[in-house]
Amino acid sequence: MSSSEPVYGDPETRSRILQATWELIEEGGPGVRLVDAADRAGVSRQAVYLHFGDRAGLLLALVQYMPETLGFREQLAYVFDAPTGAEMLERAVKLHSTYTSKIDSVAQVLEAAQYQDEELGAAWRDRMDASRVAHRAIIQRVADEGKLADGWTVDNAGDLFYTVTMNGPWRELTRELGWTPEQYAENLTRMLRRSFLTE
Amino acid sequence: MSSSEPVYGDPETRSRILQATWELIEEGGPGVRLVDAADRAGVSRQAVYLHFGDRAGLLLALVQYMPETLGFREQLAYVFDAPTGAEMLERAVKLHSTYTSKIDSVAQVLEAAQYQDEELGAAWRDRMDASRVAHRAIIQRVADEGKLADGWTVDNAGDLFYTVTMNGPWRELTRELGWTPEQYAENLTRMLRRSFLTE
DNA sequence: TGATAGATTTACATCGTGTCAAGTAGCGAG
């Protein structure tokens, strides 16, 4: 699934381009030009095309690169190590908040670009689906413990949990309304516990 | 605040262009070219520039045009007519769900474009702020009735209410996960009642 | 020495936006 691309060129150069693109998006918003990314990486604009084919390919590679460099898998494993469903939920919200604070700028670009390139859109969908499955699994765990509040199915509660903790609300709360990631985690956890858990 | 623009030309032509743009965005996604909007409206591409200045101006006009043609003010008044805070909350979620189903395609474009044009961004921010104030007012009403659940301030609960009912989650639930607007309203209302209201 | 991979340089086609200038169709007032 991941290595369908031939992967041209020096891996170090490749990483430098990805890193430069990442930084530029964080600093300057969505309007990054390929020439700027190339300049910061210390390569020519054409090198970008040699490595990634086109703009969408570059962003596509970034989708993989970010969680890898941030060790997302390990952090997710910690969430699923929690002793109870309630604890899982709390850890999940915390992870979401801190992780999103690191990748949200790029995520925003990808959300916008997904409709312009089919392959990129599919890759983004994959990530969303994986997230949804993970959130559902947490609710399933809660239900298995008999703690899911009345009125919910695992599907309904899982989908709501997943969507309510998407980037949009996080972005608005932290970027526009001045919440810290900690405040976000605290308040959202409170909301979700009251909504989905008994007692 | 609204009539800073000189408003060139025939209002009917202006409406036709806006309507055409709206339709094209709904049908074909964000990548609408001005020439397509002009064609559908039966005018030349330059007419669009005469009326709206540039692409951002067109979208800016659309921000005003949509709620006007859909009678948003009146529907909002109905929400605030509710006898209790709980009823207000329910009506607000319902309105949000049905209204969003009509404007979300365009909203998506505006969300993306707001970072490319300062004036458009400001206009979009204005709408968001108004929405936030409205949501907060509903929570304030709940609090005035002594029904706000323990652990919340009006600010925290209001901001959460506002952000959680933003377009992102609605879009994901209805467009990708197959929820109907009614299911959205029902489940989100349940979640918010349990989170914010006593009893 | 000579091939090969990685990258550069220069040039160019394309596409959408935005600008400019000249022209035209309709219409009300003198």
Add this chain to the structure above:
DNA sequence: CTCGCTACTTGACACGATGTAAATCTATCA
């Protein structure tokens, strides 16, 4: 009836970013 205004058209063009192509350079390794 024609002057003059408003609304819009036509055609041309500059600009900027993406993407493509071909020739060149420069290490390194056999």
